Amino acid sequence: MAVMERHHFDITIIGAGVVGLAIAEELARHFDSILLLEKNESQGQETSSRNSEVIHAGIYYPEGSLKASLCVEGRKLLYEACEKRGIPYKRTGKLIVATNPDEEESLRGLQAKAHNHGVDDLLFLSGRVVHSLEPEVMATAGLLSPSTGIIDSHSLMRALLAGATDNGVTAVFRSCVTAAHYDGVRHELEINDGESLVASRVVVNCAGLQSDCVAALPGIDVDLEGYRLKLCKGSYFAASPAPRIRHLVYPVPTPKHEGLGVRNTSMPSITASTRVSATPSTRRSLRTCPVSRRSLSTPTCAASGPNSRGRGRRSGISSSPRRAAWGCRAGSTSSGSNRRGLRPACPLRGLSLH
Numbered sequence: 001m002a003v004m005e006r007h008h009f010d011i012t013i014i015g016a017g018v019v020g021l022a023i024a025e026e027l028a029r030h031f032d033s034i035l036l037l038e039k040n041e042s043q044g045q046e047t048s049s050r051n052s053e054v055i056h057a058g059i060y061y062p063e064g065s066l067k068a069s070l071c072v073e074g075r076k077l078l079y080e081a082c083e084k085r086g087i088p089y090k091r092t093g094k095l096i097v098a099t100n101p102d103e104e105e106s107l108r109g110l111q112a113k114a115h116n117h118g119v120d121d122l123l124f125l126s127g128r129v130v131h132s133l134e135p136e137v138m139a140t141a142g143l144l145s146p147s148t149g150i151i152d153s154h155s156l157m158r159a160l161l162a163g164a165t166d167n168g169v170t171a172v173f174r175s176c177v178t179a180a181h182y183d184g185v186r187h188e189l190e191i192n193d194g195e196s197l198v199a200s201r202v203v204v205n206c207a208g209l210q211s212d213c214v215a216a217l218p219g220i221d222v223d224l225e226g227y228r229l230k231l232c233k234g235s236y237f238a239a240s241p242a243p244r245i246r247h248l249v250y251p252v253p254t255p256k257h258e259g260l261g262v263r264n265t266s267m268p269s270i271t272a273s274t275r276v277s278a279t280p281s282t283r284r285s286l287r288t289c290p291v292s293r294r295s296l297s298t299p300t301c302a303a304s305g306p307n308s309r310g311r312g313r314r315s316g317i318s319s320s321p322r323r324a325a326w327g328c329r330a331g332s333t334s335s336g337s338n339r340r341g342l343r344p345a346c347p348l349r350g351l352s353l354h
């Protein structure tokens with residue numbers, strides 16, 4: 001009987017989206033022996049490559065929340081990083097527009113609230129000034145956020161991955177964590193349904209839409225701990241002809257957060273004009289979840305869906321000197337992509353926690 005090789009790391013990060021990559025890069029400055037595991041064939045193939053690429057100013061978050069303070073601080077750091085590392089970005093500015101007196105009142109409230117948590121550059125504009133800035137936008141008033149911008153998220157993720165691996169992080173792709181055990185001292189992770197094993201003192205769960213499923217693997221009760229995700233679906237539409245707008249334009253937020261943001265994307269790497277709406281949805285078919293060994297299919301991690309523009313390193317095995325000789329399978333197949341083209345295949349696919 002073949003004995004499965006066990007690889008030892010101090011820290012293992014599950015997921016190479018923007019969060020896992022940023023954590024990997026930062027931890028690499030302080031620790032040795034870090035492993036970054038990603039089930040897809042390159043970094044940022046999921047939510048991190050399917051978003052609006054907006055650098056938010058931090059206007060809407062609840063006062064006193066961690067999100068509010070991190071967003072304000074993170075925005076400044078992100079602009080600095082873009083400058084320093086040559087990551088394409090634009091300070092487009094953002095306009096939140098009112099179309100009646102009630103909405104104007106809401107804008108005033110928004111401005112005061114944002115000011116309290118450090119967003120102190122918002123300007124209240126009359127309808128005339130809004131019109132002079134954006135002739136195609138009809139509004140009675142507007143709130144201008146000069147520090148909102150857009151970023152090329154793919155360049156950002158490439159820079160983060162390079163920063164991590166240059167500092168010794170072992171990044172391995174096509175490596176899906178399919179089981180996990182914790183004995184109170186160290187974690188043991190099973191990759192691709194037992195293809196290999198990783199022992200790690202610390203595990204950082206950055207699995208995005210699968211993070212609650214990954215948390216459940218070692219037996220954490222995600223409902224009890226409050227980790228279960230509440231999903232929303234975002235929809236993008238391309239407008240043709242493209243709206244002639246220079247800022248990001250948003251309506252006044254409503255209590256249910258439905259709404260439409262309009263942006264004109266004109267960075268070289270981003271060609272479409274888009275609008276976004278967020279609609280509450282519980283359609284769990286949009287994500288994959290860990291499953292028991294019994295129901296696993298052959299682990300093939302195929303290319304990403306049609307929207308993805310990630311161009312990271314392919315297999316994590318060959319290009320890093322410290323890369324472990326395990327974890328990836330060559331031979332992505334078309335059957336590896338699901339029918340919607342939304343989600344690459346993974347041994348964890350297709351089942352939900354329910």
Ligand SMILES: Cc1cc2nc3c(=O)[nH]c(=O)nc-3n(C[C@H](O)[C@H](O)[C@H](O)COP(=O)(O)OP(=O)(O)OC[C@H]3O[C@@H](n4cnc5c(N)ncnc54)[C@H](O)[C@@H]3O)c2cc1C
Pocket residue numbers: 014015016017018019020037038039040043044045046047048049050051052053054055056175176177178206207208209210211214233234235348
């Ligand atoms: C429609 C939409 C628009 C958005 N617009 C913006 C915006 O304009 N600005 C902004 O700041 N934010 C925006 N966001 C939010 C932002 O995109 C996310 O917060 C961010 O991308 C989350 O990154 P992540 O690394 O946590 O997740 P992901 O990018 O999903 O990364 C998780 C990674 O974990 C991997 N993984 C999962 N399970 C496993 C496993 N078992 N084994 C190995 N790997 C695994 C996945 O393959 C994936 O690569 C938007 C989100 C949406 C949905």
